[in-house]
Amino acid sequence: MGIESALPADMFLTTKLNNVINWSRRSSLWPMPFATACCGIELMATASSRFDLARFGAEVMRFSPRQSDLLIVAGRVSIKMMPVLQRIYQQMTEPKWVISMGACASTGGVFDTYAVVQGIDQFIPVDVYVPGCPPRPETLIEGIMAIQRIVDEDNIPRDPDGKRLPLQIAVAPTHTVREQPVPLTVGQN
Numbered sequence: 509m510g511i512e513s514a515l516p517a518d519m520f521l522t523t524k525l526n527n528v529i530n531w532s533r534r535s536s537l538w539p540m541p542f543a544t545a546c547c548g549i550e551l552m553a554t555a556s557s558r559f560d561l562a563r564f565g566a567e568v569m570r571f572s573p574r575q576s577d578l579l580i581v582a583g584r585v586s587i588k589m590m591p592v593l594q595r596i597y598q599q600m601t602e603p604k605w606v607i608s609m610g611a612c613a614s615t616g617g618v619f620d621t622y623a624v625v626q627g628i629d630q631f632i633p634v635d636v637y638v639p640g641c642p643p644r645p646e647t648l649i650e651g652i653m654a655i656q657r658i659v660d661e662d663n664i665p666r667d668p669d670g671k672r673l674p675l676q677i678a679v680a681p682t683h684t685v686r687e688q689p690v691p692l693t694v695g696q697n
């Protein structure tokens with residue numbers, strides 16, 4: 509990080525252990541992608557060079573729940589698939605977080621049918637809802653940053669029995685859609 513060059517060699521820092529742990533946790537969220545449909549493409553775009561999720565320390569996608577602490581559900585989930593999602597959630601390490609990305613994961617979206625789960629929060633706790641069909645990468649990053657803020661503040665909500673409560677934060681869309689059609693610029697100065 510270059511911090512050693514900014515500080516004198518014989519200097520030392522003191523802080524609370526909790527602050528260091530929370531800083532480490534929020535700077536190294538490891539997502540478990542559960543991408544079942546088109547929202548998954550936006551999830552991939554978020555990790556690619558244009559949006560560069562690595563800037564927030566959350567680009568290390570793991571495909572093993574035991575190595576992950578951030579479940580990102582991107583796309584519709586069928587009733588048949590839900591036990592698999594629940595199993596993945598149960599196998600993830602604590603403290604763990606869940607993002608419901610897109611209308612389908614949060615509400616079933618346009619798929620108002622008996623075969624599609626009408627909101628994954630009926631079966632697993634959801635911390636952040638990212639709206640859109642699909643959400644833009646910026647909105648997903650906003651959702652990840654919301655979790656990072658909670659981790660930083662050591663603000664993990666629990667009920668009186670110590671059971672983890674879902675945060676249930678809804679991200680507001682921040683992207684303004686440009687008027688269509690946009691003017692052509694190809695070949696013009």
Ligand code: SF4
Nearest residue numbers: 546547610612641642
């Ligand atoms: S919310 Fe829209 S983009 Fe995302 S999975 Fe559903 S239909 Fe596809």
